[in-house]
Structure formats: structure tokens, C-alpha cells
Amino acid sequence: MTADGGGPPFPLSEADQLPAERREFLKLLGFAATGSAAFVLRPISLGAAESNDWDLGFVDAELGLILASVARLLFPHPELKDSVYFQVVQDIDSDMARRPALGGLLRDSATALAEQVGGDWLAASVPEQISAIESIEGSEAFFYLRNRTIESLYRNTEVWRLVGYEGSSIEHGGYINRGFDDIDWLDP
Amino acid sequence: MSEKRFSTEQAVVVVIGSGAGGGVLANALAQRGIDVVCLEAGRRLAMSEIINDEATMFGKFTWLDPRESSGQTIPGFPAWTCKTVGGTTLHWTASCPRMQAHEFKARSTYGPIADTTLEDWPLEFDDIAPYYSAAEQLMGVTGTHGIERLPGNNNYKVLEAGARKVGYRQIDTNNVAINPVPRDGRGACLQTGFCTSGCVVQAKWSTLYTEIPKAEQTGHFELRPECMVTRIAHDDAGRVNAVQYLDASGELREQKARFICVAGNAIETARLLLNSSSDRFPSGLANSSDQVGRNYMRHMIAGVVGRMPGEVNIHRGAHQAGIIKDERGYDPSRGFVGGILMLTVPFAPEIFAKFLQPTGWGPEYADLLAHYNHLAAMLIHGEDLPQASNRITLHAQTTDAYGLPIPVVHYEEHPNTARLRDYALTRGRSVYEALGAEDIYDMVNVFPATHNMGTARMGSDRNTSVCNRWGQTHDIDNLFVSDGSLFTSAGCENPTLTIVALALRQAEHIADRVKRGEL
Ligand SMILES: Cc1cc2nc3c(=O)[nH]c(=O)nc-3n(C[C@H](O)[C@H](O)[C@H](O)COP(=O)(O)OP(=O)(O)OC[C@H]3O[C@@H](n4cnc5c(N)ncnc54)[C@H](O)[C@@H]3O)c2cc1C
Ligand code: SF4
Numbered sequence: 001m002t003a004d005g006g007g008p009p010f011p012l013s014e015a016d017q018l019p020a021e022r023r024e025f026l027k028l029l030g031f032a033a034t035g036s037a038a039f040v041l042r043p044i045s046l047g048a049a050e051s052n053d054w055d056l057g058f059v060d061a062e063l064g065l066i067l068a069s070v071a072r073l074l075f076p077h078p079e080l081k082d083s084v085y086f087q088v089v090q091d092i093d094s095d096m097a098r099r100p101a102l103g104g105l106l107r108d109s110a111t112a113l114a115e116q117v118g119g120d121w122l123a124a125s126v127p128e129q130i131s132a133i134e135s136i137e138g139s140e141a142f143f144y145l146r147n148r149t150i151e152s153l154y155r156n157t158e159v160w161r162l163v164g165y166e167g168s169s170i171e172h173g174g175y176i177n178r179g180f181d182d183i184d185w186l187d188p
Numbered sequence: 189m190s191e192k193r194f195s196t197e198q199a200v201v202v203v204i205g206s207g208a209g210g211g212v213l214a215n216a217l218a219q220r221g222i223d224v225v226c227l228e229a230g231r232r233l234a235m236s237e238i239i240n241d242e243a244t245m246f247g248k249f250t251w252l253d254p255r256e257s258s259g260q261t262i263p264g265f266p267a268w269t270c271k272t273v274g275g276t277t278l279h280w281t282a283s284c285p286r287m288q289a290h291e292f293k294a295r296s297t298y299g300p301i302a303d304t305t306l307e308d309w310p311l312e313f314d315d316i317a318p319y320y321s322a323a324e325q326l327m328g329v330t331g332t333h334g335i336e337r338l339p340g341n342n343n344y345k346v347l348e349a350g351a352r353k354v355g356y357r358q359i360d361t362n363n364v365a366i367n368p369v370p371r372d373g374r375g376a377c378l379q380t381g382f383c384t385s386g387c388v389v390q391a392k393w394s395t396l397y398t399e400i401p402k403a404e405q406t407g408h409f410e411l412r413p414e415c416m417v418t419r420i421a422h423d424d425a426g427r428v429n430a431v432q433y434l435d436a437s438g439e440l441r442e443q444k445a446r447f448i449c450v451a452g453n454a455i456e457t458a459r460l461l462l463n464s465s466s467d468r469f470p471s472g473l474a475n476s477s478d479q480v481g482r483n484y485m486r487h488m489i490a491g492v493v494g495r496m497p498g499e500v501n502i503h504r505g506a507h508q509a510g511i512i513k514d515e516r517g518y519d520p521s522r523g524f525v526g527g528i529l530m531l532t533v534p535f536a537p538e539i540f541a542k543f544l545q546p547t548g549w550g551p552e553y554a555d556l557l558a559h560y561n562h563l564a565a566m567l568i569h570g571e572d573l574p575q576a577s578n579r580i581t582l583h584a585q586t587t588d589a590y591g592l593p594i595p596v597v598h599y600e601e602h603p604n605t606a607r608l609r610d611y612a613l614t615r616g617r618s619v620y621e622a623l624g625a626e627d628i629y630d631m632v633n634v635f636p637a638t639h640n641m642g643t644a645r646m647g648s649d650r651n652t653s654v655c656n657r658w659g660q661t662h663d664i665d666n667l668f669v670s671d672g673s674l675f676t677s678a679g680c681e682n683p684t685l686t687i688v689a690l691a692l693r694q695a696e697h698i699a700d701r702v703k704r705g706e707l
Contacts, residue, residue: 074549075541077558130550137547146549147542154538154557155243164561165503165537168240170388174378175341175504183342185498186349186623 058096109141207275209671210451211395216695230272266597274396289313319689341505350619447666454640474661488570491631494620526571527680644673
């Protein structure tokens with residue numbers, strides 16, 4: 001149903017939330033604690049406060065950081081906290097629970113991306129990272145990552161607020177008295 | 189809800205599908221005292237399950253059983269229909285224009301066109317006009333029979349202002365089956381902006397909460413949800429006499445039938461007829477002409493999106509309450525035949541992100557999406573022409589969870605459609621250009637088919653059509669088709685009003701024949 005190849009590439013799949021065996025995201029935090037250079041690098045910076053809630057079963061620390069960084073590079077909204085992009089990783093992790101081949105696909109493409117920038121993705125500059133992503137455009141992994149990032153990001157109410165989509169309206173009585181026709185910049 | 193239950197041994201009228209065609213037909217028969225069992229593959233949603241959330245509702249009512257895409261169809265998802273009580277009327281946006289008189293005479297109006305199977309309908313506008321009228325009253329269509337029009341939302345105001353600047357004159361908030369004020373026991377539109385998620389206040393007509401409960405009140409109707417018809421059976425004389433179906437628990441059952449009306453939405457209707465082949469009818473039921481599944485039409489559908497200089501907030505308000513009709517006529521000087529309608533349409537951020545640029549990403553694209561509230565959009569519908577090679581067939585190997593061969597949906601665009609589309613996009617863009625749009629985007633070849641037509645078409649020649657002017661199959665006296673499959677040509681209008689009008693006309697015809705003891 002989601003971008004993970006099982007269903008229609010078209011629209012509005014309901015994000016799958018199958019229960020999965022999960023490990024603590026502590027591993028990722030542990031990775032942070034080792035003092036890796038990752039956390040001083042842009043565009044993704046992982047603050048422990050933001051990552052506390054994350055709970056991954058299939059994505060390991062290094063891959064998680066790369067995927068979050070790719071998600072931000074694909075749809076960079078400077079106003080958004082990293083946690084929104086980590087939610088994308090969380091959703092990818094759920095997909096992996098149901099689609100064993102996905103792990104291999106994403107690990108391979110993370111390796112390919114890292115190679116493009118000389119080995120260490122998180123140490124690379126943003127322009128280097130962008131041209132690396134350009135080099136995988138059209139691949140199955142790119143298609144998956146773009147679609148999954150969209151389905152995670154643009155269903156997130158934080159993102160809705162940012163772009164001006166107001167979500168469910170029935171509890172407010174719709175827009176009949178709340179601006180369905182309030183446009184003010186057209187010539188009279 | 190009535191508890192009427194019919195025995196599977198009682199030969200009732202069986203209606204397959206509870207959407208626009210099936211729901212209306214079943215109720216119209218039940219109101220005349222004819223016993224009907226309606227078999228519906230989907231679940232019956234409670235109103236409390238309908239919420240303002242597109243992704244969740246998509247998961248609840250969409251037809252997600254596998255269909256194979258072939259030709260220029262969207263890979264993996266060639267058509268967008270529903271599998272639920274009420275069918276695609278849960279999802280639809282309720283735009284209800286009538287077809288125009290000349291569109292029923294497409295072949296005589298347009299003349300011969302290579303690589304098409306274009307024909308005139310076996311009925312004229314005047315034949316269907318009274319049923320259009322009845323359908324509009326039944327559904328409560330705005331701008332007809334004294335029902336006021338909806339007020340225009342922001343997206344409409346942009347469309348209208350731009351349209352006036354480029355010289356269009358036939359612009360209004362459309363004829364929609366949406367209550368502007370409470371009517372028929374249903375609420376008034378609150379402009380929630382969630383028409384395609386099912387209307388919480390029931391302002392938008394759907395058979396789920398109109399025709400189905402009304403039929404249940406007659407005591408002549410039983411709805412069986414979660415019952416997928418797998419096969420239509422016939423007797424030695426070649427008349428249909430039963431349907432086989434898998435019920436909610438997966439058990440195979442058989443319901444005896446005096447006659448059968450198929451309204452599964454054009455793809456499923458053709459598939460069921462093809463899947464019901466027998467020794468006597470080896471190429472499928474009602475298919476002596478080899479036309480079942482052929483002449484599949486779906487309209488040219490494309491989007492135009494303008495990034496406007498100010499806020500639009502496109503998500504507020506009824507989706508398709510806005511239309512430009514100036515291009516709908518027959519005017520070969522434009523370089524093609526067939527008409528064009530331009531209608532307002534909103535999309536949620538996710539859909540824009542996926543399709544404004546189908547492979548778009550990066551800072552500029554994200555900036556465009558961050559300006560969601562500045563986007564205005566229209567959906568363009570154009571007539572497409574019937575072609576024998578555009579067709580529904582059965583997959584040779586793959587079966588679905590019911591064990592049925594899945595349908596293969598094949599569609600290639602006719603050159604006339606390509607010319608129509610190019611013209612329509614230029615005209616559509618001009619509407620937003622006239623208002624100083626900062627950028628304009630086409631959404632082409634991204635939408636799965638929403639209007640499915642022609643796969644069991646009506647005609648006066650039994651060699652080139654499947655059904656007669658009443659929707660009765662040429663081959664089998666007591667087998668009827670009651671949905672968009674019947675369309676001889678597509679017109680440019682959204683099809684459902686015409687489907688409902690044909691169903692009402694068919695019901696009257698059937699009831700007359702029942703009364704005369706002919707069925
Ligand atoms: C997003 C969207 C917007 C639309 N907006 C408009 C609009 O504004 N105006 C308009 O005119 N049209 C619109 N349409 C099209 C409209 O919904 C259809 O034309 C209409 O619903 C078709 O009616 P139908 O009875 O043929 O099929 P449906 O309404 O699809 O009903 C068919 C029913 O049959 C059931 N079924 C199928 N096969 C079987 C089987 N073998 N056994 C048992 N049950 C079966 C299905 O589950 C389904 O419930 C829209 C469609 C979509 C997807
Ligand atoms: S906009 Fe109106 S018709 Fe559409 S879902 Fe909301 S209340 Fe119903």
C-alpha cells in the first residue's frame with residue numbers, strides 16, 4: 001500500500017503501522033555517544049532530546065542518520081526540526097518489518113551514496129550530497145525514498161501547519177463561516 | 189434498516205454493485221414492489237467511520253484488489269474506484285452536468301475518424317431528458333429544479349476571475365449533487381473540503397445514505413455487503429438464473445435470480461461477464477459480438493496548477509463547485525473533435541508533492557510545496573473516443589484473493605485526444621496567467637481513470653455493441669448492464685448523472701415488462 005512496492009504508486013495510501021519487533025533507538029543514541037563526527041554536520045544534526053522517542057527495529061544507527069539526511073535533502077524545509085525527518089526513518093523502519101528486501105536495497109544505496117562523496121556521507125558537504133542523490137535518480141531506491149518521504153512528511157501535521165493545510169475541519173464546522181471565500185487579492 | 193432476508197432459493201432480481209448505477213436501480217425497482225437482492229463486494233461503513241482524513245479514508249473504501257496496467261495507464265493502479273457500500277459515490281465530487289444533445293450523436297456530428305469505433309447512441313437527448321430531470325431531483329442537483337447553486341469558494345473565485353479575463357463567459361459553481369441547504373433528510377454543505385473522503389454531513393449525494401436505506405424501507409430489498417460475485421450462471425435455454433458469490437466468511441454461495449443487473453463499474457462489469465464464460469458462451473456472457481471489454485473510455489483528465497500571487501487556501505470548500513463551460517461544444521476549428529470542461533479541484537499537500545513534478549525534489553520544489561496555500565488548481569475533462577483496442581481483458585495467469593483472473597486494463601491515447609489535451613492545457617494555463625501566476629504546472633498522465641465507460645456499450649447493431657437502448661444485453665433476454673459500461677461515446681461531462689438517468693429509465697422499462705409478465 002505504501003511506497004514500498006506493494007501497492008499503487010498513486011495516492012493516499014494509509015501509512016501502514018504493523019507491529020514490528022523493535023529495538024530501542026538507544027543504539028542510535030549510543031552511536032551519538034561515541035562522539036562520531038556526524039552530529040556536528042549539516043543538514044541533519046541529532047540532538048538527544050529530539051531522538052529520545054525513536055524506536056527502530058531494522059534501521060541501524062548509521063543508516064538511520066543517512067536516511068534522515070537524504071529525507072531533508074529531498075524536501076528541505078529549513079523551519080522543520082530534525083525530528084520530523086526522523087519520523088520518515090521511523091516509517092521506513094516499519095516498511096522494513098514487512099518487506100525484508102528493502103533493508104538490502106537501502107543499505108546498498110546508502111553505500112553507493114557514501115562512495116559518491118568519498119566514503120563518509122555525513123562528513124560530506126551539502127552540494128556533494130545533492131549531486132550524489134542526483135546520480136541515483138531513477139533508481140528503485142530513489143523512487144522508494146522520494147515516495148516514502150512524501151507520504152511521511154506531507155501527512156505530518158507539523159508540516160501541514162508549515163505549508164498552510166488545515167487538516168480535518170468538520171469539528172470546526174467546516175469553512176462555511178471560516179474563510180472558504182475570503183480571498184482578498186483579486187480585482188473587484 | 190430493515191431486516192428483510194430473501195432465501196437464496198427464491199428467484200429475485202439480483203443487482204450487482206451498490207454504487208451510482210446499482211444503488212439507484214435497486215431502489216427504483218424495490219419502490220415498485222419488485223424483490224431485489226443487491227450483492228456488494230465492499231463493506232458497509234457506519235457514518236462514524238467517515239472522517240476528514242484523505243489517507244485514512246482512501247484505505248477504508250478504495251478498490252485495491254490487483255488490476256494490471258497496460259498501455260498508457262498508471263502502473264499498478266490503472267483506475268480509481270471504490271469497494272464499499274455506495275461504491276464510488278462515497279469518493280466522488282458530485283459534479284453533475286448533463287451531456288449535450290450532439291454528444292449522443294457523436295458519429296454523425298464528428299464524421300468518420302480513423303482508428304475509432306465511434307457511433308451514435310441508440311437513443312437521443314430527448315429520450316433521456318425526462319430521466320435527467322428525475323435524476324437531478326433525486327440527487328438534489330444545484331442549479332436545477334429551483335435548487336440554488338452553492339456559493340463559490342476561493343479556488344472558484346480565482347478560476348472565475350481568470351476565466352473572465354481570457355474572455356470566457358459560461359462560468360458558474362456547477363451543477364453538483366450537494367445540498368446548499370438541508371434537503372431530503374440530509375444536511376447542508378459546510379464547505380469542509382473533504383468531498384473525496386466521504387461527506388460527514390451527507391450534503392453530498394451517495395447511495396450509502398440515500399438509495400440504499402430508502403430501498404430497505406420498502407421491504408422488497410436486501411443488501412448483502414462483503415459479497416463478491418464470482419460468476420453469473422445460466423440455464424439450458426441460455427437465460428441467466430443465478431449468481432455465485434463469496435460471502436464475508438469466504439464461503440461460496442448461490443442466489444437464484446429471475447433477472448440480473450450488473451453495475452460493478454465498467455472494469456468490473458466487463459470482467460464479471462468475461463469470467464462467466466461457459467460451454468455455451470465460451471467467450472463470456474453477452475459477448476457474441478466480441479465487444480465486452482472493448483471501447484473502454486475514461487476521458488482525457490489533466491490538472492493545471494497555478495502558484496498565485498496571494499493566498500488561495502484551495503483545501504477550503506466543496507471540490508468541484510466551479511466550472512468553465514465555454515469549451516464544451518463541437519468546434520473542429522480547434523483541431524480536434526470533442527468538448528472540454530474545466531473544473532475546480534483541490535489536492536492535499538501529499539498529492540501536490542507527488543505529482544506537481546512527478547520526480548521533483550530539492551530546495552526549489554520544497555519551496556513550491558511550502559507555498560501550498562498559494563496554489564489554485566483546475567481539473568480538465570475532455571471527450572475521448574472509443575477504440576476497439578482499448579479494452580479490459582482477463583489476465584492469463586494472475587488471480588486475486590477470490591481466485592478470479594485479474595483484469596488487464598489497456599488504454600492508448602488516440603491522436604485526437606492528444607490534440608485536445610494540448611489545446612486544453614494551453615487554455616487552462618491562460619486562466620492563471622491572466623491573474624499573474626508566478627508559475628504554472630501541468631499534471632498530465634498522473635491520474636488513474638476515475639470515469640470508466642464503454643465496456644458493454646449500447647447500440648442498435650448487435651454486432652458492434654453489447655446492449656440495446658435499455659441496457660438489456662442483445663444475447664441474453666434477462667441480463668442487464670446498469671452502469672457506465674453502457675456509454676456508446678463518452679461526451680466530456682462527468683458520467684454519473686447520465687449513469688443515474690439511464691438506471692432510472694432502465695428501472696421503468698424493467699418494471700413495465702415485469703408487469704406485462706415478460707420477465
Ligand atoms: C475521486 C473521484 C471523483 C469523482 N467525481 C465525480 C464527479 O464529480 N462527477 C461524476 O459524475 N463522477 C465522478 N466520479 C465517477 C463516479 O464515482 C462514477 O462514475 C460512479 O460512481 C460510477 O457508478 P457505478 O455504479 O458504475 O460504479 P461504482 O459507484 O463504482 O459502484 C460499483 C460497485 O460495485 C461493486 N462491485 C464491483 N464488482 C463486484 C462484484 N463482482 N461483486 C459484488 N460487487 C461488485 C463495487 O465494490 C462498487 O461498490 C468520480 C470518481 C472518483 C474516483
Ligand atoms: S465540502 Fe460540502 S459536500 Fe464536500 S464533504 Fe464537505 S460538506 Fe460535504
